[in-house]
Amino acid sequence: MKVLVIGAGGREHALAYKLNESKIVEQVYVIPGNAAMEPVAEIHTEIAESDHNRIIQFVLEHKIDWVVIGPEQPLIDGLTDKLQNKGIKVFGPNQQAAQIEGSKLFAKKLMEKYNIPTADYKEVQNKADAKSYVKTCELPVVIKKDGLAAGKGVIIADTREAALSAIEQMYGPDEEGMIVFESFLEGEEFSLMTFVNGDYAVPFDCIAQDHKRAYDNDEGPNTGGMGAYCPVSHISEDVLKRTNKEIAQPIAKAMFDEGYQFFGLLYIGAILTTDGPKVIEFNARFGDPEAQVLLSRMNSDLMQHIIDLEHKAPIQFEWKPQTYVGVMLASKGYPDAYEKGHEVTGFELNDNFFVSGLTTENSKFVTSGGRVILAMGNGNTVEEAQQQAYKNAEKINSDNLFYRHDIANKALK
Ligand code: AMP
Numbered sequence: 001m002k003v004l005v006i007g008a009g010g011r012e013h014a015l016a017y018k019l020n021e022s023k024i025v026e027q028v029y030v031i032p033g034n035a036a037m038e039p040v041a042e043i044h045t046e047i048a049e050s051d052h053n054r055i056i057q058f059v060l061e062h063k064i065d066w067v068v069i070g071p072e073q074p075l076i077d078g079l080t081d082k083l084q085n086k087g088i089k090v091f092g093p094n095q096q097a098a099q100i101e102g103s104k105l106f107a108k109k110l111m112e113k114y115n116i117p118t119a120d121y122k123e124v125q126n127k128a129d130a131k132s133y134v135k136t137c138e139l140p141v142v143i144k145k146d147g148l149a150a151g152k153g154v155i156i157a158d159t160r161e162a163a164l165s166a167i168e169q170m171y172g173p174d175e176e177g178m179i180v181f182e183s184f185l186e187g188e189e190f191s192l193m194t195f196v197n198g199d200y201a202v203p204f205d206c207i208a209q210d211h212k213r214a215y216d217n218d219e220g221p222n223t224g225g226m227g228a229y230c231p232v233s234h235i236s237e238d239v240l241k242r243t244n245k246e247i248a249q250p251i252a253k254a255m256f257d258e259g260y261q262f263f264g265l266l267y268i269g270a271i272l273t274t275d276g277p278k279v280i281e282f283n284a285r286f287g288d289p290e291a292q293v294l295l296s297r298m299n300s301d302l303m304q305h306i307i308d309l310e311h312k313a314p315i316q317f318e319w320k321p322q323t324y325v326g327v328m329l330a331s332k333g334y335p336d337a338y339e340k341g342h343e344v345t346g347f348e349l350n351d352n353f354f355v356s357g358l359t360t361e362n363s364k365f366v367t368s369g370g371r372v373i374l375a376m377g378n379g380n381t382v383e384e385a386q387q388q389a390y391k392n393a394e395k396i397n398s399d400n401l402f403y404r405h406d407i408a409n410k411a412l413k
């Protein structure tokens, strides 16, 4: 079977790695991919992720059996719909169903209607209403831009002044535009990947934990994710069961009952509050860097799981016993402005390093993005896995990268 992965980042690197290991996959292609994926896939950087017509042409010419879409943008842009219209099989929801990630308000309304636990919210349509709302709202308040923001569109304001300046920042010179306010939830965050085909939902029985803030001790701005690990042993089996029963099953059914055709991976971002797990966000695709640690730990065949999901057949996960830790090396300045074009050396082209933001120039790897490489480690204990991940991180040479030093520390407490 021939599989095409869409995307260019570390998550897609891990997807290509894992699919290449599958007994039923003979060839993995990636559009556009990056040069670090070459050992496991045929990459086509000459085709843009946004060039849907060329992607369709490629799929037909190469007789691709399945397309696996990594990032959110092509889903939101309707690539799935266009491929499916040509009779091509796609893992990744269509445009309508991808709204669960693309619109905070869509997700909030659905959760409200179907009683799925999440933070209370209030949406406003313009700057004036936003400013007046924060005069009296409870603090801290969480302020979210509607639409895709790559994890960077959220500000948590502890004071009214901070809320006002966040509003100024989000609107800029504009007066109109929707933002969503949410009450602040307290507790530990976790990520639960769930296979969904209509009303059939199968959560991974292995939770991952991301590190959203840029700096050590969860300080600094929100990012796309600065490191992840799995399993998260201090979050109990019971929490997983509850998240399945109270969130995964009902949201799949809600989408189904509302007429949305979700086929793909639903990412449940949750906080474990004293009242149980509550949803922070849904994504319509694998988390990045959660995918890298989860797929590294997965022993069973990802492609087989996708086919089982297609047929609503039982999905039996198998996991390696080790803990997997990934530490993100990001360009200095990320998630704000950062420089590109800095040379990076010292890493190997294997599954110890999942590459998201590198390109090749004159046969050298240079930075091309905010998040650059995830250094991986695994071990029989969290400490061992952490040590190995940091040893790999230290192998990487560049004058313009930084990383957090406390990835997976929550698992040590
Ligand atoms: P989101 O883009 O919605 O995932 O939000 C990014 C990050 O902001 C989350 O991973 C949380 O760390 C934080 N966050 C978002 N919503 C809330 C909330 N209601 N309460 C507390 N923290 C939140």
Ligand code: GLY
Binding pocket: 151, 210, 224, 225, 283, 286, 287, 288, 289, 290
């Ligand atoms: N790591 C969080 C995300 O992929 O949205």
